[in-house]
Amino acid sequence: MSGDRRRVLLLGSTGSIGTQTLDVIAANPRRFEVVGLAAGRNAALLAEQAERFGVRATALGAEAAEALVRDVPADVVVNGITGAAGLGPTLAALETGPVLALANKESLIIGGPLVKALAAPERIVPVDSEHSALAQCLASGTHDEVRRLVLTASGGPFRGRTREQLAAVTPAEALAHPTWDMGLMVTTNSATLVNKGLEVIEASLLFDVPFDRIDVVVHPQSIVHSMVEFTDGATIAQASPPDMRLPISLGLDWPHRVPGVGTPLDWTRAQSWTFEPLDEQAFPAVELAKRVGTEGGTAPAVLNAANEQAVHAFHAGRIGFLDILAVVEDVLGAVPRPTGGLTREAVLEADRAAREEADRRLSATP
Incomplete structure (x- = not known):
C-alpha cells in the first residue's frame, strides 16, 4: 500500500x-x-x-x-x-x-x-482490463525485450458468425454481450469489434509498440485479459475472473495492489481456456483501426466520431449492423486531413466534420 x-x-x-x-x-x-x-x-x-x-x-x-x-x-x-x-x-x-x-x-x-x-x-x-493486463505483464521485462503485445477479445455476442449471418442482426442482439455489462456505445463497439480496434490504437500509444507487433486473439472465457510475448520466447499473461474492480483499483493506486478487491481463480475446479484467431473477414474493424492508427493525425478522431454517429443510427433502426463500419469507411474517405502538427482545435474540428459527414450520409440512407 x-x-x-x-x-x-x-x-x-x-x-x-x-x-x-x-x-x-x-x-x-x-x-x-x-x-x-x-x-x-x-x-x-x-x-x-x-x-x-x-x-x-x-x-x-x-x-x-x-x-x-x-x-x-x-x-x-x-x-x-x-x-x-x-x-x-x-x-x-x-x-x-x-x-x-x-x-x-x-x-x-x-x-x-x-x-x-x-x-x-x-x-x-x-x-481498460486489457491495457491494465498489458501494464502488469510488461513489468516482467524491459521495453527492448518486448516482441509483441497480444490483446484478447471475447468475440462479443456474434463470435463464430459469418459476415453474411451478421447482416440481419438486431440492436437487441448486439447489446447481449456474453461477459461484460457496459453501456450502449461500448457494448455495440464490442459486437462490431470497433472497440478492440480502438484498444489496439490505445495500446500502441500507451506502450510505444508499433501496430505490426500488436495482435488480437479471441478468448471467449475472458479470463486471460491480455499477454506480452518477449524476445526469449516467454509469454506472460494476466488472468483473473472478469471484474472491472481489479483494473480500477490498480488505476487508483498504481503500482500498488488493493487486497481483496477481486475474487481469485478457483484452481480446485476443472476449467478450459480457449484461444481462436480473429475472423478478419467477418470483423474487419481491427485491421481498419490499425490503418487509421498508422496514418495518425486526425484520422483516429474521424474514425471515432463517424462510428459513434453510425452506432446511434443502427440503434434507431436506420441502418443495418454491417452498415456501421461501411459508414465509417465512407466518412474516412470523405473528410480531409489537415497538414501540420496536431492541435486540440484540429482534433475537435475533425470530430465535428466527421459527425456532420456521417449524419449527411445517414440522412440519405433509405
Whole structure:
C-alpha cells in the first residue's frame, strides 16, 4: 500500500466505470477519499453519490468536468467519461499534475500526440482490463525485450458468425454481450469489434509498440485479459475472473495492489481456456483501426466520431449492423486531413466534420 490516503476526482461517476470505482473506494475508506464527482446528465444520481461520500465539488457535463479537474486538487483523476467528450478533462488532468487513471480510451486515441506530450512516465495508468493486463505483464521485462503485445477479445455476442449471418442482426442482439455489462456505445463497439480496434490504437500509444507487433486473439472465457510475448520466447499473461474492480483499483493506486478487491481463480475446479484467431473477414474493424492508427493525425478522431454517429443510427433502426463500419469507411474517405502538427482545435474540428459527414450520409440512407 502507498503512504497517504489518496484524493480521487472521479469523472463519469454515474456510469459503469464510475459506480464500480465508488464501490472500490467505499470498501477502502482508509486508502481513498473522493474529493470531486462529475457526471454527464444524471443529476439525481450524482447528487446521491455526493451526499453518500460527503463530496462538495461536483460537475455536470464535459466542460464542467474539465473545470473541476483544474479547480480541485487531487492525487488521481479517474476519467470514466464516454466518447470524445473526455479529451478536455484528460488534457486538464495531465496539465495540472495528478495521475490519470484512464478509462476514456477515446481521449488518448483522438488526442494521440497531444496527450502523450503531456504524459510523464506512469502519469497515465490504463483502466481498460486489457491495457491494465498489458501494464502488469510488461513489468516482467524491459521495453527492448518486448516482441509483441497480444490483446484478447471475447468475440462479443456474434463470435463464430459469418459476415453474411451478421447482416440481419438486431440492436437487441448486439447489446447481449456474453461477459461484460457496459453501456450502449461500448457494448455495440464490442459486437462490431470497433472497440478492440480502438484498444489496439490505445495500446500502441500507451506502450510505444508499433501496430505490426500488436495482435488480437479471441478468448471467449475472458479470463486471460491480455499477454506480452518477449524476445526469449516467454509469454506472460494476466488472468483473473472478469471484474472491472481489479483494473480500477490498480488505476487508483498504481503500482500498488488493493487486497481483496477481486475474487481469485478457483484452481480446485476443472476449467478450459480457449484461444481462436480473429475472423478478419467477418470483423474487419481491427485491421481498419490499425490503418487509421498508422496514418495518425486526425484520422483516429474521424474514425471515432463517424462510428459513434453510425452506432446511434443502427440503434434507431436506420441502418443495418454491417452498415456501421461501411459508414465509417465512407466518412474516412470523405473528410480531409489537415497538414501540420496536431492541435486540440484540429482534433475537435475533425470530430465535428466527421459527425456532420456521417449524419449527411445517414440522412440519405433509405
